[in-house]
Amino acid sequence: MNRSFIGMVAVTTSLLAASAAAFEVEEIGSFHIGGRQVTLTGLPSKDVTFVAGGVPTRVDPNGEFFAEQMYVQFVRLAKPRARFPLLMWHGGGLSGVTYETKPDGKPGWQQFFLRAGHSVYVSDAVERGRASWARFPEIFKSEPLFRTKKEAWELFRIGPDGSYKDASTKPIAHPDTRFPIEAFDQFMKQGVARWIGTDDITVAAYVQLLNRVGPSVLMAHSQGGPFAVEATLKATDRVRALILLEPSGSANYGRWSFAALKGLPVLIVYGDRWKDSPRWVKTRATVDQLLQRLREAEANAEMLDLPARGIAGNSHMFMMDTNSDQIAGLIQDWLTRVGMIR
Amino acid sequence: MNRSFIGMVAVTTSLLAASAAAFEVEEIGSFHIGGRQVTLTGLPSKDVTFVAGGVPTRVDPNGEFFAEQMYVQFVRLAKPRARFPLLMWHGGGLSGVTYETKPDGKPGWQQFFLRAGHSVYVSDAVERGRASWARFPEIFKSEPLFRTKKEAWELFRIGPDGSYKDASTKPIAHPDTRFPIEAFDQFMKQGVARWIGTDDITVAAYVQLLNRVGPSVLMAHSQGGPFAVEATLKATDRVRALILLEPSGSANYGRWSFAALKGLPVLIVYGDRWKDSPRWVKTRATVDQLLQRLREAEANAEMLDLPARGIAGNSHMFMMDTNSDQIAGLIQDWLTRVGMIR
Numbered sequence: 001m002n003r004s005f006i007g008m009v010a011v012t013t014s015l016l017a018a019s020a021a022a023f024e025v026e027e028i029g030s031f032h033i034g035g036r037q038v039t040l041t042g043l044p045s046k047d048v049t050f051v052a053g054g055v056p057t058r059v060d061p062n063g064e065f066f067a068e069q070m071y072v073q074f075v076r077l078a079k080p081r082a083r084f085p086l087l088m089w090h091g092g093g094l095s096g097v098t099y100e101t102k103p104d105g106k107p108g109w110q111q112f113f114l115r116a117g118h119s120v121y122v123s124d125a126v127e128r129g130r131a132s133w134a135r136f137p138e139i140f141k142s143e144p145l146f147r148t149k150k151e152a153w154e155l156f157r158i159g160p161d162g163s164y165k166d167a168s169t170k171p172i173a174h175p176d177t178r179f180p181i182e183a184f185d186q187f188m189k190q191g192v193a194r195w196i197g198t199d200d201i202t203v204a205a206y207v208q209l210l211n212r213v214g215p216s217v218l219m220a221h222s223q224g225g226p227f228a229v230e231a232t233l234k235a236t237d238r239v240r241a242l243i244l245l246e247p248s249g250s251a252n253y254g255r256w257s258f259a260a261l262k263g264l265p266v267l268i269v270y271g272d273r274w275k276d277s278p279r280w281v282k283t284r285a286t287v288d289q290l291l292q293r294l295r296e297a298e299a300n301a302e303m304l305d306l307p308a309r310g311i312a313g314n315s316h317m318f319m320m321d322t323n324s325d326q327i328a329g330l331i332q333d334w335l336t337r338v339g340m341i342r
Numbered sequence: 343m344n345r346s347f348i349g350m351v352a353v354t355t356s357l358l359a360a361s362a363a364a365f366e367v368e369e370i371g372s373f374h375i376g377g378r379q380v381t382l383t384g385l386p387s388k389d390v391t392f393v394a395g396g397v398p399t400r401v402d403p404n405g406e407f408f409a410e411q412m413y414v415q416f417v418r419l420a421k422p423r424a425r426f427p428l429l430m431w432h433g434g435g436l437s438g439v440t441y442e443t444k445p446d447g448k449p450g451w452q453q454f455f456l457r458a459g460h461s462v463y464v465s466d467a468v469e470r471g472r473a474s475w476a477r478f479p480e481i482f483k484s485e486p487l488f489r490t491k492k493e494a495w496e497l498f499r500i501g502p503d504g505s506y507k508d509a510s511t512k513p514i515a516h517p518d519t520r521f522p523i524e525a526f527d528q529f530m531k532q533g534v535a536r537w538i539g540t541d542d543i544t545v546a547a548y549v550q551l552l553n554r555v556g557p558s559v560l561m562a563h564s565q566g567g568p569f570a571v572e573a574t575l576k577a578t579d580r581v582r583a584l585i586l587l588e589p590s591g592s593a594n595y596g597r598w599s600f601a602a603l604k605g606l607p608v609l610i611v612y613g614d615r616w617k618d619s620p621r622w623v624k625t626r627a628t629v630d631q632l633l634q635r636l637r638e639a640e641a642n643a644e645m646l647d648l649p650a651r652g653i654a655g656n657s658h659m660f661m662m663d664t665n666s667d668q669i670a671g672l673i674q675d676w677l678t679r680v681g682m683i684r
Contacts, residue, residue, distance in 0.1 A: 022420035024364040028453055029443035032531035037491075039509050048487065050538055063490030064509050069531040073442070078364035095472050100415070101371035111370055130437050130471040132534045135488055145390065146477055148405030149379075167381050167406050189374035189411040192474045196392055 023114055024078035033212060034126065034205030035069025038139050067134035068198075070205035071096075071124040075110075081117025081342050082335070084215045084240050088113075088122045089206070091222025092248070093147045093194045095129030096122035098221060102320045103183035103190070109319045112328045117341065121213060125224070126202045128192045136195070144193035152188060156316040157273045157280065174273055176313035178321035187320065199227070206231040210238035217340055219243040219331075222316065226250035229290075233260060241265040241340050243331060246316055249286035258297035265338035266294055266301040267331065271314030271321075300338065304330060365456055366420035375554060376468065376547030377411025380481050409476035410540075412547035413438075413466040417452075423459025423684050424677070426557045426582050430455075430464045431548070433564025434590070435489045437471030438464035439532045440563060444662045445525035451661045454670045459683065463555060467566070468544045470534045478537070486535035494530060498658040499615045499622065516615055518655035520663035529662065541569070548573040552580040559682055561585040561673075564658065568592035571632075575602060583607040583682050585673060588658055591628035600639035607680035608636055608643040609673065613656030613663075642680065646672060 040062050047056035073096065074085070088110065090098040099110040099122050114120055124131040127140070134140050150164040153171050158179045164171040173181050206227055210216060218239050220228035225247020232239040233256055242264060268291055274280035294301035306314050306327065314321050321327075335341055382404050389398035415438065416427070430452065432440040441452040441464050456462055466473040469482070476482050492506040495513050500521045506513040515523050548569055552558060560581050562570035567589020574581040575598060584606060610633055616622035636643035648656050648669065656663050661670075677683055 022366040022368050025367050026364050027449070028417065028456065029449065030439060031443055031447070032528065035531050037509065037527070048484075048538060059487065061488070061490075063492050064530075065488055065490060066527065066530045066533070071439070075370065097372060097413070097472055101373060105373070107369070107371065114367075114370065124472070129474075130439055130466070130532075130534070132471075132531070135486075142390075144477075145401065146403070146407055148403075148407060150405050167379065185379070185408065186374065188406075188408045189377050189474070190472075191408070192472070196390060 025075055026078040027076045028074070030071065030073040030130075032069040032071055032131070033208050034201070035066050038065050038067050038134070039063065040065065040135070040138055043138070061135075065134065065139070067139050068126050068201045068205070069131060070126050070202070070209065071130040071132075072121055072209060073123070073130075074119065074121045075114060076119040077114065077117065080119045082119070082217070083340055083342055084217050085213055086113050086118040086120050086217045086219060087209070087213065088120060089218070089220040089224035089228055090123075090125065090128070091224050093145070093191055095124040095190070095192050097129070097190045098317075099319060102180070102324065103187040104180035104320075104322070105183075106324075109324065109328050112325060113332070116328075116332050118217070121209075121216075123209065125227070126205050127195050127198055133193065133195070140195050140198065142196045144195055146193050147191050149184075149188055152191070153184070154277075155279075157271070157277065158184065158315050160273075160276050174313060176272075177315060178313040178323050179315040179317060180320070180322055187317070203227050203230050203234070207234045210235040214238060215240050217241045217243070217335065219245065220247065221245040221319070223248050226252060229253070229256070232264070233258075236260045236264075239264065241335065241338055242267070244268045244287075245319070246270055247287055247290070249283040253286055253290045253293070258293055258299060261294060261297050261299040264299045265334075265340075266299050267304055267334050268301070269304045269318070269327065269331065270306060271316060271318045272307045272312050273315070302334070304334070367417055368420040369418045370416070372413065372415040372472075374411040374413055374473070375550050376543070377408050380407050380409050380476070381405065382407065382477070382480055385480070403477075407476065407481070409481050410468050410543045410547070411473060412468050412544070412551065413472040413474075414463055414551060415465070415472075416461065416463045417456060418461040419456065419459065422461045424461070424559070425682055425684055426559050427555055428455050428460040428462050428559045428561060429551070429555065430462060431560070431562040431566035431570055432465075432467065432470070433566050435487070435533055435536045437466040437532070437534050439471070440659075441661060444522070444666065445529035445532070446522035446662075446664075447525075448666075451666065451670050454667060455674075458670075458674050460559070463551075463558075465551065467569070468547050469537050469540055475535065475537070482537050482540065484538045486537055488535050489533050491526075491530055494533070495526070496619075497621075499613070499619065500526065500657050502615075502618050516655060518614075519657060520655040520665050521657040521659060522662070522664055529659070545569050545572050545576070549576045552577040556580060557582050559583045559585070559677065561587065562589065563587040563661070565590050568594060571595070571598070574606070575600075578602045578606075581606065583677065583680055584609070586610045587661070588612055589629055589632070591625040595628060595632045595635070600635055600641060603636060603639050603641040606641045607676075607682075608641050609646055609676050610643070611646045611660070611669065611673065612648060613658060613660045614649045614654050615657070644676070646676070
């Protein structure tokens with residue numbers, strides 16, 4: 001454990017807590033970016049009764065639609081201390097809500113980083129949340145996938161594989177879990193459907209976002225991790241620091257050249273309990289290789305391995321865990337060290 | 343036209359413009375409310391290839407899910423001038439994005455009312471946006487409906503019935519339309535799917551929202567109008583003023599007793615060009631009846647008919663029209679007159 005690093009964190013975190021009063025906002029707003037117009041033809045009209053007992057209306061589903069756009073909400077501070085806006089990209093089956101108030105009702109990372117002096121852009125990727133999704137199979141080719149409670153409980157390492165049985169059995173958590181398990185059902189309400197085969201359009205929209213916002217600090221979670229790496233390779237001059245929160249494994253890591261990322265500050269953050277799951281052991285191996293390749297390309301890449309720093313019990317959703325502020329504080333300290341704070 | 347009323351508006355609007363600097367936020371956050379757990383069984387497992395060229399994963403779609411919850415995002419001011427928070431409910435096929443930055447990139451009503459001193463709660467109703475939606479036909483019984491460009495152009499009175507032909511023909515707008523037609527495609531990106539048969543669960547979630555937030559000013563657009571009236575009847579002590587923006591017609595208006603709304607300030611706002619559309623003439627008639635019945639029940643009900651005030655060309659989406667600040671200013675003046683501002 002690096003004691004001086006931990007000590008510095010304690011100071012910063014208490015400073016932040018002290019300034020947890022109001023923050024001045026210059027503008028709050030949103031926009032959609034990306035997307036294309038699609039024309040559907042040849043679908044049958046249907047009689048639809050919109051109100052129970054009402055008169056049916058003939059609905060013609062043919063015509064022009066927009067599809068594949070992304071949603072971005074921003075909160076711009078009047079006096080940011082950070083040099084660049086912070087973009088926050090969520091993981092699979094989730095939306096930007098990941099970074100808002102935590103399922104236990106306590107403030108999430110959106111507000112933490114606002115109070116820490118960052119203007120913040122939280123997005124819903126193509127197909128998720130306010131980005132909207134398109135008819136299938138006419139526009140999106142696959143059917144939507146919904147995450148079960150069992151998958152979330154085990155995949156997100158709240159409990160070990162096999163610990164979620166069924167609706168009538170209380171699932172078993174890791175004894176030291178930091179996830180607020182009494183808020184697990186509240187977390188499940190945040191889930192949204194996902195599709196397959198939409199990776200390329202998602203990355204295209206993210207690249208458009210970087211080009212629109214300009215120089216940024218980019219933070220991405222899980223499935224958003226490979227998207228963030230690819231978008232950074234395609235808009236390298238836009239990304240001034242890259243934070244990967246338990247990025248997914250990706251076959252593409254091995255294919256890409258990272259030469260353009262020389263000198264880029266990259267922080268990978270990893271929680272606990274992945275050693276208990278064969279799937280996570282495999283994922284972590286690809287991420288360790290990613291780190292190795294980033295270092296070979298002379299990116300300024302660092303692994304923040306929480307258990308190695310003496311912080312135990314964090315789930316895959318550590319921005320919602322009970323010690324989320326502590327982890328955010330470590331990231332804020334790293335951002336300070338790599339020159340992202342004025 | 344009531345000249346003294348218009349004069350007062352001009353003063354207020356310029357005061358607001360003058361104070362269009364930063365505003366102090368005490369908390370920004372969100373929550374999901376309502377919803378229930380559903381267990382699905384007996385569905386076949388499928389092999390899903392998440393990444394092109396990757397190894398298929400066996401996906402079991404059976405298990406526990408949450409369905410029918412609603413999403414609410416709030417921005418609480420450090421020093422609100424309004425006595426109660428402002429809840430903003432959207433219309434059909436849309437989400438809370440209705441009130442955010444306008445399709446033309448200019449500030450929307452969320453920010454207008456924040457700057458005017460209101461803490462603001464913008465929600466995505468059940469099934470829309472970040473509220474998420476549930477599998478059909480297993481949980482939601484109908485298929486989703488998507489709005490075409492033609493429907494939006496004509497139903498929202500940007501142009502007359504029949505003015506949208508097809509993808510290759512520029513649609514014809516009302517000559518005096520206030521809708522920023524160059525931003526119409528951007529507006530279409532805000533659309534989300536809707537279902538039928540979900541009215542009761544939507545109202546149930548809205549009632550829960552009122553009970554959670556407490557005394558509020560409630561603003562609702564279009565399809566949200568009947569939901570707001572019903573929710574107000576079910577949580578009367580929570581609603582201190584009710585603003586209905588071109589509420590939909592509803593068979594229920596005739597059924598409900600409004601006795602409990604005695605003394606409640608109610609403002610109905612109506613745009614222009616509805617006389618050109620048989621469908622809108624019918625809807626407006628039900629809304630005039632609603633106003634009449636509210637007055638009979640001795641609610642403090644008022645119609646803000648924009649053309650009657652000399653303000654021409656507003657569409658159904660007047661919170662996005664070029665004169666949206668002017669209309670918001672009229673609403674703010676009414677809120678002041680009925681005692682909602684400190």
